[in-house]
Amino acid sequence: MLPTTFHPQNNNEAVILAPVHRVTRKDLLLWAVLLGIMGIGVYAYLTQWFTGLGVTGLNRPVYWGFYITNFVFFIGLAHSGTFISAILRLAGASWRTPLTRAAEAITLFSLPFGVGAILIDMGRPDRVMNIFFYGRFQSPLLWDITAVSLYLFSSIVFFYISLLPDIALCRDRLTEVPSWQQKMYKILALGWTGRGEQFKRLERALDNMAIFMTLLVVTVHTVVSWVFGMTVQPGWHTALIGPFFLVGAIFSGTSAVVIVLAILRRVYHMEKVLPVSLFNSLRKLLIVFTVAWLYMMIAEFLTTTYGAISDEMLVVWQKFTGDFAVLFWTMALTVFVLPLIIFLFLGKDHVGWMVVAAILINIGMWIERFLVIVPTETRPRFVSTLMEGMGSYHPSWQEIAITGSLFAGLILLYVVFTRFFPIVPIWETAHSGETK
Amino acid sequence: MSKMITRRDFLKVSAVVAGSATALGALKNVVSVQAAAEIPTTLQTAADENIFASTCHLCSAGCGILVRVANGKVVKLEGNPMHPVNQGSLCPKGQAAPELLYNPDRLTGPQKRDRSTGHTSPITWDEAIQLVSQKLNDLRQAGHPEQAVLMHGDTRGQMRSFLVRFMQAVGSPNIISHESLNVAAAKLGVYLTQGIYAMPAYDFEKTNYILSFGANFLEAGSNPQRTISGYTYLRRGRATRGKVVVIDPRQGIHGAKADEWIPIKPGTDAALALGMANVIIRTGLVDADFIKNYSFGFDNIGKAKGFRDFVLDNYDPARVEQITGVPATTIARLAGEFASNKPSLALLPGKGGLLNGGFGGVYAAMAVHILNALVGSIEAPGGTMTQRNMPCVEWPRLSSDPTAKKGLATPRMDGAGSKFQLGRNAYQAVADQILDGIPVEALFLYDANPVFETPGGSRFAEAFKKVPFVVSFSSFLDESAELADLILPEPTFLERWGDDHIEGLGYPGISLYQPAVDPLYETMNTGDFLLKVAETMGGPVAKAFPWKSYQEVLQFRLENIGTDWKTFKELGVWFTPGYRFARRGSQKWVNEIVGVDRLNAPRDGYFDLYSRELYCFLGKMKKDELATLGITMTGDGTSLPHYEETNYAGDEATYPFTLNVITLMSLGPRSEAANMPTLQEISGMTVGETWSSWLEMNPESASKLGLRDMDPVWVESPFGKVNTKVRIVKGLRPDVVNMPFNQGHSAVGRFARGRGVNGLKLLNPASEPLSGLAAFTNTHVKVRKS
Amino acid sequence: MDISELITKFFTSTGPGGGMILLVVSLAASIYFSMIRWILRGGEEPEEHPSN
């Protein structure tokens, strides 16, 4: 016998719960397509498993390519959730509440793919346990693993506890869903009642975790950057690389939230729950981030070019005018110029333009991650080691397929989640606040 | 109440401070690297191991090797430290030799090819012996033993004389060496001046100054390992560092290592050498004793013009600058340095030198060697030496029967000595001669792949069609073996007996090949095969070869080298160290150093500045007669070294570049090397290429043609065109382009086939009419983007 | 063994790193576990102090 559960009063409850009631044909089709893409990725990975990393376009000296780019990108994307819900929680920005879960879900679902990208990149995935048997803490890779695994773990908890009241709500309200689904809600709700101290304690726990999560966000992406920054390679070996990665991560993560929100709003008819004002708030944030990112870029490139150390300049020229010039200037266009124009002149009260800008930013940020990693490798300090055909990188179909399947996986987890759990926190957006 | 800091507190504080200090100290350790704790390990190795001393056969240097045989497999080669040529060193080719032995494309046994179908079928060695002896006996019975022809490559040691003896016993004078493709021009230059038909050995160790005329001595000279050791000793092995000047249109490795690189206009080396001679004579820096007492033709001889006046009249540095493109001041300076930093040395090109394609090349070699004479560096410490060979036991007298005598009296089929009056061998001309109707009934190819390695090699493919019986002894199915009727594979040098004379150091020495492993396949040492053929042929041929095996032949010949067979086998090499120079004008000088090989001119110990030998051939010729030989000079000038303008194939307007096919250290001179994957993978280090060929071009010329590095190009000469890619090389004359040799095989094996293109296909296939030399550097090409 | 050596050993030798990861993660696990229990216990109506 369940004790009677208290659920905060929310007028939009029906709207928010609407997508959870049923899995449509269209859903199944979408899931099948995404699974199909992942299947190609799995096949690609199997060829890599059985043949070796030789199936990739990686080479000497470009030892790291798409996979590591994906790793950095996905970890960066993951910063959206923590940023929106933890940092904004601490800042007391109450407008964030409707989009916290949508944002946190991005965190939760992109992190495994970030970690997966690392495993995919390993030459000997069968020896992954060596990291635990023989781990050396002098290696930044260990810092990375520590930080990312803690981050993943904490994100799950952070996400889960904020989901608890809504799971309980599903348990109590969704009586027409299949029995396995009901059972799932029942187990996952952990006997949530919403009575007594529960909501108060939940808020307290979330507040405290938010502090911790904020620290983790900073740590994680700085540590990710240190994988590069701790080497002596030109273009990487800079103290700025930590903040640089961090700002970039929050930037791309926040843009990702814009995209997700817009889609949810449209597909699940949540215009009321997710009002345009949300986009306007995000727009303001994004303007700040774009400018901050521009500042980072200028700080980085001005220092390098002004100092003009020849090793460093080789990398800079690779980006400005060399093999990566097209990518570099595309990145500049999609990360600064177009988004700023959109944000300043077109984006206000216009979800469509915001989405365009957000997509551009995410494409640009992926390219940016690529440009941080690969050009440096193409121009190592000992340039003579480059012979004909070397110092360039062309990803193979396996790398592209696996990258595609990582994105497909992220989307799949996301869309499946929205069909079983309310993507807008019902209790947090409730009209009546506290328990009676 | 004032609180006193007690001693206890003080200690506490100190401890904290000290603790932080050690922690900070630890920080330093954290960011530095510590030696790892040792995990006990053991070394596992082969159960049984042996080391065999032997000799490398992958180029003409003949380095001593120590072969490590583990569990019955050859796993590693090292240089033999006892061997004077390489003294423990070994170049990449030698190091890669296990890939020759264990090459997947080796021929595994004798085969017979059916001409009509082109199919090959395995036969037994007995059948092969029968077929060959039958053929030779048939030829002898028909009274035409001279119609058996043997073409061979870099074959030295006893095998060379063994082959000669075999062919002589059969009755054929036609043993044709490939030297007309490479060293013969230089050898002729030495012959026409010093009167000895051999490449000089150089005393690198004692010389102060080296002028290298395209000798390419650090990559692909005739004895690269010897010249490399000599060079490094000259530079850093002794107290004073010698100077090295390289004269070559291509900088290459030797130009890069030299103190000065003089990019000379191709084919004008003679003018430069004579321009320097002009300066040396004018400034009175000649070695007066040598010139006055031991040379011929410096001053005028009666009415005939001597070397001095000829050079002073014709080779003023200002004029030489016009011809060679080398500034007169540079010529004067280098000549001065050369003559005043004695002992100094002028190096003749060995392989891959850029001598002129016509007889001008021989004149150039003469002019270069005369520079050595002018500074007294002939047979002198720090100068040239005369290579001595180990005394071998004389072969038993060959009692030729009438058939053989008749055959031996016929002129050589390659035209050497007849058509090519001054030639000793005309390897590349064999095809033309056959196609011109000279009958050849049996053609043996030993260590020879003429279809690939001669300019216009496809003529050989045609010529082979007219020869009913072509036999190849190659270990690989190379381009020539593919067309042979009998393919009788010889084991690689790691599986057979053999020997080699040590060259390049002056003093005599002999180096042994011994089987490090049993032959992997049904192959047979060609020596053993010919012994069996001789036995089967019977009669005088059998009598000439009383030995049971080729190893016995070696033991017989090397009886008196000063050591017993056991010690020789153990050491792999035996030599008499220390070159003893002959005193100028002594009996030894006359008997061994100067004039020994002259056929017409007197063997009087005089070094010819005015070549009396050449006078015997050209002295009386008229202008038009000379013109047919491609010589524009008339009168005394024909016997004196002079500059002859190269008669290029392809007019300069259409074909603006001179093509130079360069030999690289990595791929070397032998076709098999192209099928060694390791060598392919390091082949084009200087330009960053592997497994392919390329065209080297000066950046200026490339930009004129609108070509960028790595652009695909057509290289076209009047004789053909090939498709390759252009590589920009700064160290190259704008009017010269280079292509690497030993790529573009259509056979040999999986690693060689279809890799790049063969630049020799573009070269003028003509032979030089006086000497029978292949014309390697007188072809012009054009280049266009493809 | 002094502290500096200990720190050095921790960073440079093989093993402690893996242990560190496990330690951090398991520490977090136990904290989170008790935190969730603490939150849920807030729902029990304890007799000692009735809330309303």
Next chain:
Amino acid sequence: MAKWSMVIDLEKCVACQGCSIACRFENNTPVVGPDQALMGRAMRWNDVFPLPINADEDTGEYPNVTSRYIPRPCMHCENPPCIKVCPVGATFIDNEGIVEQNYARCIGCRFCTVACPYGVRYFNWLEPKWEAPLGEHLNPDRVEGEGVLEGPVVRPRGIVEKCTFCVHRLIKARERAEAEGRDFRADEYVPACVQTCTGKARFFGDLDDPASTVSQLAKSTRAFRVLEEVGTHPKTIYLREG
């Protein structure tokens, strides 16, 4: 304890690549074939390159062109960036200063290859293979221990390998000295590249022994180390030309 070091006299080096190939046959590095080589996956632990190290260095215009070549084994840094970043201690420096690689432990993350400023570390992109019977020539030497695999043993795919100063030769030389009941001398051990060097440009020995040739040469005014400004302190020392 010895501190092994190599000195390469660039004046005596004639870029013959004998060292590259001696290394290949001593250490069983595979030929990767034309396609792989074109991608830059050729394995030459000891490679030879045309200089300049720095691409914007001026090499002059024709005819005053400077061309130089440099052979590059592992630098065996005293402070190797590769070792710092290895997450599992698969690459390590032994107490004689040799930077080694344990093939049994490497996880193939390629952090070390990225961290090495000299590009001396090579990754096995594919299974190394020798077309039969080419594999017959493989050096049978291997160094084994508890969880350790080193030496010329053929490496599996997916791991990193590198120049080890032919450490198995050191072990062999020590074992031989021990078997013969005498003390091991530093001159009993040289790597394959040093042994084969056509120009006798390479010297090898103990940098801790002030009387050794390498110590003497390291003091030469011609001595320099590649990228010494990076703080890696290489024990492979070069002597300038000229």
